[in-house]
Amino acid sequence: MMSDEELVARSRGGDQDSFNQLVLRWERPIYALAYRVIGREEEARDVAQETFLRAFRALGGFKGQAKFSSWLYRITLNLCRDWIRRERRTPIVQAPEGVDLVELAGEAVGTESIDELVSRKELGRAVAKAMALLPDEQRTAIILKEYHGLTFQEIADLLDCPLSTVKTRLYQGLTVLRRHLQQADVESARARSAGTLDPVIDTRV
């Protein structure tokens, strides 16, 4: 399997197929990044597509000073930032229509019980809601660390901020998240004992 650097070199030489291989390799992480930062599926898809468009156009100027993936992430984050600024609202989380047990039953893999799956989906939603409540910088730092495995230094380089700032954002973000998730836990436990699941709502902040 060819490295990113090799594929980039070939792409710069005009080999479109090599670029498409890079796209194949990175489209999912790029989409995932955009989705978690913005909180909207369609817009995240647009951002991902636009990221690769721009990367393709700007390949000539990419000299490999940074990792190709970092370069892509930077483009994506800039696009997300633009979108958020443009829309002038905090990202919302698109809550799905509701817990469909039949659908979940179809998804059941291995030994997970329906209850466990339901809990996991609820938890996922709770996390999404809590993340949406964070300030942009904290949310972005946490996303890059937790879901993309970047080091503190890589995040600092990507966000053009000091190392200590990254750590502060991560620490504060995690602390706030913990509080929100504790709250969500309490609420859903109460709802469950009352016989009703949490109503799923569009969370606009």
Added chain:
Amino acid sequence: MCDKELLLGYLYDELPSSDRQAFDRHLASCADCREEVDHLRGTRTHLMSWAPPEPDLGFHVVRSATPVPPARWWRTSPAWGLAAAALLTLAVSAAIANVEVRAGSDGVVVRTGWNRDAAAPREAPVVLSTGASDVELKRVEARLKDLEGRLVARQAPTLVPLSVSRMSDADIVRFVRQTVSDSEQRQQGVLARQILQVNRDTETARRADIDRLLVAYRELQGTNFQTSRSVKALEDHFMRVGLQR
């Protein structure tokens, strides 16, 4: 005063081993830090539950330096375009937001809406198309069904279910009749015939990228086509419904 940066480094295993050992020793005697590390580990575990949806992305570049002449089929069959606009307006408003398509002598460019300012006409145009168009169509159909459901709930005028791939000629004609007013009967007949023509062409065209259909649609918006008022009204209606999701 316990060092939070160290704690964080410890939590994410980014400490050099000497620091890590030192912090281990600290934890042995500091209940607060122990508790905090525990809590934050729990939070990190919770974070793992948040997965993005699994869309069918399938981006790939299909053209690069050579300019793309606009596909002949839409250039020479304006009727197709008009009828397609009537049907696919819904797909556009419902399924794909903020996509801008420009077609010109330099080729075809697909962009997202907010990139309008970054137009660079001298650059080689790039067409980015989605992959499996079947899945794309299914997505569109799902969106249309969703829209349809909402409309029925709001007691909007009843519409024939909009499944582009399964509409019979009769369905299409019925659909058109339901949406075009009496004063436009003549256009109605024309539109119906055009849509029937579309249906025959659509079997092939259906396999094409959604992006190319968008090109046709957008290009029509720029021409002097007298889109019937009712079709436009329909379009506005669906745009409003689509945006109220």
